[in-house]
Structure formats: C-alpha cells, structure tokens
Amino acid sequence: MTTVAAAPVELDTSTAPRFPALDALRAVGALAVLTTHVAFWSGDYGRHGFWGTLLSRLDVGVAVFFVLSGFLLSRPYLARAAVALPRPSTRSYLWRRLLRITPVYVVAAVLALLLIEDNADLGVGAWVTTLLMGNTFVDPLPPDGLTHMWSLAVEVCFYLLLPLLMLAATGRGRRLSTPRVVAVLAAMSAVTVWWHLHGADWADTWTGGATGQWLPGYLTWFAAGIGLALVHVLATRGGVTAARLLAPGRQAGACWALAGGLLLVAATPLAGPTVLVAPTTTESLTKNLLYTAIGLLLVLPGVMADERSGFGRAFGHPVARRLGLVSYSLFAFHLLVLHGVMAVMDWPIFGGHGPQILVLALVGSLVAAEVGYRLLEVPAMRLKRLVPPRRTRAEPTEATTATNGTSAR
Incomplete structure (x- = not known):
C-alpha cells in the first residue's frame, strides 16, 4: 500500500x-x-458468569488514563527535541500537575474521612x-471511599519521574534520537515485567504497602503512550514508516473492535480471577500486557x-x-456518591440492584x-500563571508531512 502524504503542517511544540x-x-475511562x-x-461480578467477569475488566479504564498521560505529557518533550528547542520548564510542568491534581483530591479525601462511618476511628497519622x-506505600488498603485513588498515586509518581525519563530519552540540547527513546521505553517495559514476576513479591518482604499498586507495575501503560507520542512526532515531521504505523488509527471502528476482542480475552482465566483471589504472577502480567494493547488501541483513533x-x-x-x-x-467523587447511594437506599453490598445503582x-x-x-478545578488552574513556562526564542515555521488533515492545536 502506498502512503500518501497529507498537507504540510507545523509541528506543535x-x-x-x-x-x-x-x-x-x-x-x-472514567465511566x-x-x-x-x-x-x-x-455483586454482578459473580452473578452473571462470563459477563460478570467482563464487567470486572472495565477497570481497563485506568489503562486508558495512563496511556493518555504518557502521550500528552511526553509529547512536548519529544516535539521540542525534534526541532532542537529547549526542554519544557520542569518547574512550570510540576506546578501545573500540582494544580491539576491536588484540590479535587484533597476535597474528596477529606469528605471520605469525615463522612464515611468506617473511617471515623482513623487517627492523625492516617x-x-x-x-x-x-x-499504597504503607497500608494494604486505603480508607473507604478512596480505594480507587491508588491509580492517582501511580499517576503522581509518573509525573515526578517523567522529567528524568525524558532527560534519559532526549538528553540535553540534542536532536531527537529514536533509538535512544526506544531504549528508554524498553527499559520501562522490562521493569514492569520484572515487577509482576518478581519485584512486587520482593517489595512485600520489606513494606506493608500494596506493592501491586505501585508505579513499576504500570510503566508499560505509560510507555505505550510515550511510544505513540514518538511515532506521532516522527510522522508529523515526514516519517513514512511512522505514518504507516499511525495509519490504522484512521479506522476507529477496527481499532475499537480489536480492543473489544482483547478485552474478551482478558475476561478469560488467562488474566486471572475476578475478585478477592490474588492472581498468579503470570496472570497478573498477562492482564497488564493485554490492557497495554487495549489502551493503545483505544487512544490511537483519538490521536488520529x-x-x-x-x-x-x-x-x-x-x-x-x-x-x-x-x-x-467524576473519577474522584464517584465512590463517595456510591457510598451515599447505598446508604440512602439501604441496599446491602453484593445485594443486587445493579442497574438501579x-x-x-x-x-x-x-x-x-x-x-x-x-x-x-477551574479556579485552581487560573493559578498556573504564577509559574509561567520558560520563554524561548520564536520558533521558525517548519513545513512537515502530517498524518492527518489538521494540525495538533
């Protein structure tokens, strides 16, 4: 198949x-x-056989979040390296991440600690x-109403690590090197494989935390997003091979159908039990890799x-x-709302009423x-101007080959 170049656009840095x-x-992802x-x-996990298991695998929404974060947060580093511009300001980047995450999380955490009865006895340390x-670093389980926040803790760890990852991937003041970025992505993936097979069990010997919910176990999901960002930058600059890799993203139906097929595979015993039984190391790794592919297939059409x-x-x-x-x-507050629904309706946990709930x-x-x-969120993000991004010289307009008909705004 011949790849047809699209109209030239400027690389968004x-x-x-x-x-x-x-x-x-x-x-x-949130829904x-x-x-x-x-x-x-x-209780629908265990009440409807295979379809109940399939419902349990909708936690793949977290993989979608992580692939998105990997793509959106790494792309500015890679795009600027591609045209030999300075790296984004780390100070401004961290300030924006702090504003994006903290206000909503703190309010959700305080409400959960104050309003949910099972949290009433928690002390100052908790x-x-x-x-x-x-x-997740010190407790096997977080307070009620916040059990989903493990993924936010993983996100925050990734936010802190990203500048170092991008330094390793792009260096200081160097042109973008594809082999160098790929080497970093390979190292991230290797860490995740090791963590699922050995690392989490090793960490369990010296911590009381939930090691299965630490960043090393999910680096593959972020790596998928970073890899997608790399290919997108290369394709936007005229890379024919990169453009071919992105081409399936123009067929959203096919990508999502393939993702659905992989989700069906994830709902089999290959990816481990549904709930309350720990998976084997192989099952855990299999689920992680399937979710990596699903997240990538869902995000790719959105990019294209x-x-x-x-x-x-x-x-x-x-x-x-x-x-x-x-x-x-929605993600942050939905478990608080769920607690409220169950309390007001006086429905027991695992007692049915799934559609109504x-x-x-x-x-x-x-x-x-x-x-x-x-x-x-809106008031917090107005404060981002307090730490403005670093000013650099004006960038020259660069005609490149796009992978779609519009520039990335």
Whole structure:
C-alpha cells in the first residue's frame, strides 16, 4: 500500500497541544471505572458468569488514563527535541500537575474521612498519610471511599519521574534520537515485567504497602503512550514508516473492535480471577500486557481523529468533550456518591440492584463532577500563571508531512 502524504503542517511544540477527541476519551475511562465499581458493589461480578467477569475488566479504564498521560505529557518533550528547542520548564510542568491534581483530591479525601462511618476511628497519622496520597506505600488498603485513588498515586509518581525519563530519552540540547527513546521505553517495559514476576513479591518482604499498586507495575501503560507520542512526532515531521504505523488509527471502528476482542480475552482465566483471589504472577502480567494493547488501541483513533469523520464528530461533540473536561472530578467523587447511594437506599453490598445503582451513581457523580470542575478545578488552574513556562526564542515555521488533515492545536 502506498502512503500518501497529507498537507504540510507545523509541528506543535507547545506544552499543551490540542487533540480534541482525547478529551472525550477521558470520560470513557472514567465511566468504565464507575461501571466496574457499581458491578462489584452490586455483586454482578459473580452473578452473571462470563459477563460478570467482563464487567470486572472495565477497570481497563485506568489503562486508558495512563496511556493518555504518557502521550500528552511526553509529547512536548519529544516535539521540542525534534526541532532542537529547549526542554519544557520542569518547574512550570510540576506546578501545573500540582494544580491539576491536588484540590479535587484533597476535597474528596477529606469528605471520605469525615463522612464515611468506617473511617471515623482513623487517627492523625492516617489522615496525614491519606492527604499526602501515601496509603499504597504503607497500608494494604486505603480508607473507604478512596480505594480507587491508588491509580492517582501511580499517576503522581509518573509525573515526578517523567522529567528524568525524558532527560534519559532526549538528553540535553540534542536532536531527537529514536533509538535512544526506544531504549528508554524498553527499559520501562522490562521493569514492569520484572515487577509482576518478581519485584512486587520482593517489595512485600520489606513494606506493608500494596506493592501491586505501585508505579513499576504500570510503566508499560505509560510507555505505550510515550511510544505513540514518538511515532506521532516522527510522522508529523515526514516519517513514512511512522505514518504507516499511525495509519490504522484512521479506522476507529477496527481499532475499537480489536480492543473489544482483547478485552474478551482478558475476561478469560488467562488474566486471572475476578475478585478477592490474588492472581498468579503470570496472570497478573498477562492482564497488564493485554490492557497495554487495549489502551493503545483505544487512544490511537483519538490521536488520529479527523473532525469530519463519524468518530471525530462523536468525540468532538460538545457533550462528549464536556464529559471529558469533568472526568477527573467524576473519577474522584464517584465512590463517595456510591457510598451515599447505598446508604440512602439501604441496599446491602453484593445485594443486587445493579442497574438501579448504576443510574443513581451516574447521575450523582455527574452532578458532583460538574460542581468539582467549576468550584475546584477551574479556579485552581487560573493559578498556573504564577509559574509561567520558560520563554524561548520564536520558533521558525517548519513545513512537515502530517498524518492527518489538521494540525495538533
């Protein structure tokens, strides 16, 4: 098949490139996580055989989050290295990440610690550990209402590690070297394989934390996003091989169908038991690698989305993008809402009522998400100007070969 070059566009080297369809994809991840938690609480995991197991595998939404983070946060480093511009300001980057994560997390944590009865006896030490997002490092389980925050702790660890990873991948003041970046991605993947097979068990011997929920076990998901960012930058600069690698992203239906097929495989015993039974090391690694592929297949069409296509129109719709904008608050508050639904309706855990719980939890979480976004996220992000990004010389316009019809805004 002959690769046809698209119209030339300028390589976007900004610290916040725009990929509109990816906004809505965040909502897909958040809604998947909400649905799998509802299915667990209602007992539908074990009540519906294979389909119950499939519901349990909707925790793949976390893999979507991590692939997205890997892509969006690494791309500015790789794009700037490709045109020999200075690296993004680490100080500004960390400040923005702090503003993005902290307000919503702190409010969700305080509400969970204050309102959920099973947290009433927690002391000052537990409060401090929770507010510092340190539960997974010292406790086997976080406080009730915050059990999903392990993934946010992994995200924060990745945020802190990323500047070092990008330094290793791009060096200081050097042109982008594909073999060097690939070597870093290979090292990240090797760490994850080792962690699942040996590392987590080794760490269990000297910590009381949940080692299976530490960053080393999920570096493959972030590496998939970084690898996608590398290929996208190379393709945007005219790389024919990179463009061919991205080409399947124009067929969103095929990518998502393949992701669905892999999710069905993940719902088999190959990826381990559903709940309450620890998987073997091989099962754990198999699930991780399947989720890596699923996350990549779901994100790729969002990167390549043509606004005129059916996929681009659906994911670029204002409602879909709004759901994406409030998805972090939706993720953060949905377990609190779920606790409230179960308490108000006086439904026991594992007692059924799955569809009813899903509707009530979804409506309540969307309301909480909108409030959280308006009152916490928007005001916090206005403070980002306090630590502005580093100013550099104006970049020359560079005509390159695009992989789609529009530039990344």
